[in-house]
Amino acid sequence: MGIVELGHTGIYVExxxxxxxxxxxxxxxxxxxxxxxxxxxxxSSRPDVEHxxxxxxxxxxxxxxxxxxxxxxxxxxxLPSLQLLYRGLLEYGSPxxxxxxxxxxxxxxxxxxxxxxxxxxxxxxxxxPQPFGKPINLDASPQxxxxxxxxxxxxxxxxx
Numbered sequence: 001m002g003i004v005e006l007g008h009t010g011i012y013v014e015x016x017x018x019x020x021x022x023x024x025x026x027x028x029x030x031x032x033x034x035x036x037x038x039x040x041x042x043x044s045s046r047p048d049v050e051h052x053x054x055x056x057x058x059x060x061x062x063x064x065x066x067x068x069x070x071x072x073x074x075x076x077x078x079l080p081s082l083q084l085l086y087r088g089l090l091e092y093g094s095p096x097x098x099x100x101x102x103x104x105x106x107x108x109x110x111x112x113x114x115x116x117x118x119x120x121x122x123x124x125x126x127x128x129p130q131p132f133g134k135p136i137n138l139d140a141s142p143q144x145x146x147x148x149x150x151x152x153x154x155x156x157x158x159x160x
Contacts, residue, residue, distance in 0.1 A: 009072055010055035012062075013114055016041065019056050022113050026092045027074065027085065027120075029054070045074065064115050071109070073119040079142045082106060082122045086138045089120075101136040103128025103153045106145065108138070128153055 013019045020041055023029045029043040032052050039058030044050050054072070062068060076082050086108050089096060097109045097117075107121035126149075134152045136145060 006053075007050065008053045008055060009069075010057060011069070011072075011116060012060040013056050013058060014060045015114070016056060016058050018113050022092070022094075023054070023056065026088050026094070060114065069116060071117040071119050073107070073121060076120055076122050079106070079122050079145060082108065082120060083138050083142070085120050099136060099138055100133045101149045101152060102130060103132045103149065103156075104130070106136060106138075106149060124149060126150075126153065132156065 016039060020031070023043050024031055029045055030047050031041060032044050032047050033042040034040065041056050042052035043054050043056070044052050046053075076085065086099070089108065089110050094113075095111045097111070099108050100106070101124075102121075103124065104126055105121045105123050107119050109117065109119050112118055124146075132153075134156070136148055136152070138145065140148070
């Protein structure tokens with residue numbers, strides 16, 4: 001017996017329509033169901049595997065800036081996907097708090113429209129002891145980003 005993976009997370013929101021637009025249009029999640037009478041929508045990145053990974057529900061009562069969650073992290077399949085989503089976040093105007101390599105993953109930390117902390121990340125396949133974090137430029141070519149990731153790991157002497 002044991003946990004295999006996170007099934008889904010639910011977040012109370014102020015403006016369901018704004019949040020639906022952000023999560024579907026900017027992050028590319030798929031609306032799998034909605035309960036208009038309850039003020040809830042269900043979204044998934046892989047609806048063939050998981051009906052929903054996040055539920056957005058009307059009812060947030062905490063003021064913006066209240067720390068409700070540490071972060072919700074979304075894994076992407078490859079580095080070009082990370083770069084594409086990063087550009088989409090910039091175009092949308094999402095606040096980006098950092099673009100970083102952890103050695104074992106490269107991630108973008110940002111906030112959704114209601115200030116909930118999020119991360120999108122790509123696993124590099126390199127085993128690096130944590131914590132490890134160095135800024136990295138996602139505007140470079142994938143090859144240059146991978147080379148920079150390896151250089152930063154080597155400088156820190158962080159491989160297992």
